[in-house]
Amino acid sequence: MTDISRRSFTKKSVLLSCLAALAPATPAMAMFDKVQKDAFLARDDLADALKSMYMTYDATYPYDHKFNESLVKDQLRNLEFSITKGINDKQIDHYIMTNEPILKRIKELVEKEGSEKALVELFDDDPCSYQLFENITVAEGKRSFPCPYKSNLEHCKKWLKTFTIEWSDVCNKWCIPIWKRSADIIGIEIEVKTGETCSVCLKNSEENKS
């Protein structure tokens, strides 16, 4: 053990204290205002959301209701009407037209950041997607999610008895054309596999090859 003189010890302590005071404090300091800076915690309207969630998930007859229940039923009903009226093509045109400025912005992002950005913008970060799909599995070049329409359409047909469209209509006259036309505007190529789990892949991505 090396003896350290009192003077030497004091010198080292003072030096270390100065260094500690000057050292970047970001990780430590960030902890202190996490609550104030968290957007979720700053919301004062969470109670309404929680109540709606509770009412939804406490309803299990005649089937388990989910947070996307009304949205899915609304889309199915809209599709049922447009197919019945023979205006489904116009419905898709209108959807793309109303979204076009956003799709063009995504195109610019893709040109800077790569094709993966398209999937992030269309799925992960888009409320119209994450409020529609129960969960989105994220893999490079690919997004997959349980089809929200199949079971809901079965329930509508069974309990409401007023729907005539088939599940294949939802795939072929809504989801696939919407995604493909969106991809065209963005400037990417995608491959869509529909099913109880749907997947949308960037063509020629590594994930898609495996």
Add this chain to the structure above:
Amino acid sequence: MDPSLENKTDNNAQAADTKVMDRRNFGKKILAAGFISSAVLLGQTKQAEAWMDGTFSQRKDLADAIRSLKKTYSDIDPYPHKFNDALVKNRLRDIDFIAGLGLDKENVEHYVYTLGYLINKYLKDGVEMGGKDIALWGMFERTSCSYQLYEHITIKEFERSFPCPFKPMLENLKKDPGTLKIQWKDVCNKWCIPVWNGFAVRAGVKLKVKTGETCTVNVI
């Protein structure tokens, strides 16, 4: 379309005859209506019992709902997102599409027809036996089509009120991406009012609707 569908939307619902009712008779009617309401709802349909049936804690899919909630409410750019965002946007887009083709009346008829099945089957009898407030119960707090659309529903006897979900969203969408052509009044006059009146006709009641930043629907 089912030929038996009748378009009886009435945007100028007439006020019911008002009768002066003494306190004793009023009390009797309220008690009877309450008793009959409970009996009808409990006895008539398993659906009424199974709603908010205490199974929340047993659900295995709550995590997905909570994740969606967290993601939604963490997103405040360019405006604070809410749980009804996608639903409201979807509805506005559809109203815009349909109004552009001049098919709003038929669209409402179709909506009332496809989703009014349960009103025909259950609500009308409930109203006849249990009182008019049951119509509002069925149209608003009882159905996910309403409680997933409106942030909250204020319940009073013969009246329901709620913040209009469409106005702020339409204002946001007109700024960005700025592609919808409808005005707020189109949403009221070509969608909400005729849809509510359509359901009311099927339930055998009449409504008085006051639209605004807070909408109020009274059964009369």
